[in-house]
Amino acid sequence: MTKTLIDKAAEPIANFVFAHGAGAGQNSEFMQQVATGLSNDNINVIRFNFAYMQLAQDTGKRRPPAKSEILLSEFKRLIDSLDSTLPFFIGGKSMGGRMASILLDDCMALACICMGYPFHPPNKPEKLRTEHLLGLAKPLLVLQGQRDSFGTPAEIASYGLPNTIEIEYLLDGDHSFKPRKASGATQEQHIQQIIQSSGRFIKQQLTF
Numbered sequence: 001m002t003k004t005l006i007d008k009a010a011e012p013i014a015n016f017v018f019a020h021g022a023g024a025g026q027n028s029e030f031m032q033q034v035a036t037g038l039s040n041d042n043i044n045v046i047r048f049n050f051a052y053m054q055l056a057q058d059t060g061k062r063r064p065p066a067k068s069e070i071l072l073s074e075f076k077r078l079i080d081s082l083d084s085t086l087p088f089f090i091g092g093k094s095m096g097g098r099m100a101s102i103l104l105d106d107c108m109a110l111a112c113i114c115m116g117y118p119f120h121p122p123n124k125p126e127k128l129r130t131e132h133l134l135g136l137a138k139p140l141l142v143l144q145g146q147r148d149s150f151g152t153p154a155e156i157a158s159y160g161l162p163n164t165i166e167i168e169y170l171l172d173g174d175h176s177f178k179p180r181k182a183s184g185a186t187q188e189q190h191i192q193q194i195i196q197s198s199g200r201f202i203k204q205q206l207t208f
Contacts (some may be wrong), residue, residue, distance in 0.1 A: 003049040004105030005079070007039035014094045014202055015044045015088040017079060017109075019096025021116070025053040030093060030176070030191065034115070043202055044086070050074055051203060079107050089202055091141075094118050094150070096176065104138050111139040111205045113198050116175050119131050119151030119159070130159050140165045141201045143194050145173025168197055 005026055014039060020026050026047040035045040049057065050071055056063040065071065075090075083087060090100040090109040097114030104112045120127050133140070146153060146169045153169055161167075170190045172183035177190040 003048075005035075007035040007045040007047070009039045009042045009044050010148065011042050012044045012086060013042045013206060015046060015082065015086050015112075016198075017046045017048075017075075017082070017088065017100075018200065019075060019090075019092030019100055020047070020049065020053065021092070021094035021096055023062075024093075025049045025057060029121045033191050034195055034198070035048075037192070039197060041071070041195070041199040043199060046078075046082070048049055048078055051084070054075060067104075068099070071095075072102060075099050076103055079103070079109070087206060089113065089205070091115065091198075094129075097142075101136070101140055104140065105136060109138070111141070111201070113141045113143070113201060115143045115194055116148060116177065117142045117144060117151060119156060122149040125155060128159070130161070131159055133159075133165060134138065134160060136164050138164065139201075139205060141168065141197065142167045143197060145170050145177050145179075146150060147172055148175045150175055166201070170194070 018035060020031055026049050031047055035047055038045050051065045051074060052063050087110055089111050090098050091097050091113030094116045097117055100112045101114055119129060144167060170177055170193060171185045172179035173190050174193040178187040
């Protein structure tokens with residue numbers, strides 16, 4: 001795994017370990033925007049590349065994600081190496097958020113944020129990735145586009161998710177949070193909403 005990137009807040013109240021999605025690493029525009037926005041809201045953001053992504057960037061050749069067991073092991077190793085003086089949270093975009101949610105109840109993180117949770121592969125609604133969510137004890141925030149092909153509001157409503165999971169939908173957004181022009185919304189507005197909602201959620205957990 002590559003070295004971490006830390007977007008440091010001026011007066012940090014928490015750390016957020018932020019994992020990337022399957023196809024774009026820690027330096028993607030989305031990851032950078034969210035990290036900058038949260039660090040401006042007094043939250044340190046720790047980004048990293050999973051090893052497969054780092055290798056892809058080093059060689060210039062795209063690679064598929066490693067198996068979940070490997071990704072989880074890498075993620076947990078990073079979490080275990082963290083300075084624990086500040087409360088910390090975990091989360092990520094799509095695949096990274098899913099890995100964080102799997103680790104949530106078995107680590108010291110207070111809560112998790114999933115930005116575009118992959119409830120199932122596109123066009124395969126029967127292949128659900130929800131089993132571990134049903135027994136989740138710690139708080140989880142899911143920020144989901146209304147048109148996300150990995151899980152629509154109607155589908156998600158049928159999963160019987162526990163009340164530890166808060167879901168916020170972004171108007172007409174797809175899996176990249178991009179809305180259609182006719183919706184009147186923009187992708188940039190949605191990213192700002194993600195930053196604001198993530199900051200609010202983190203601060204809520206710190207008040208308990």
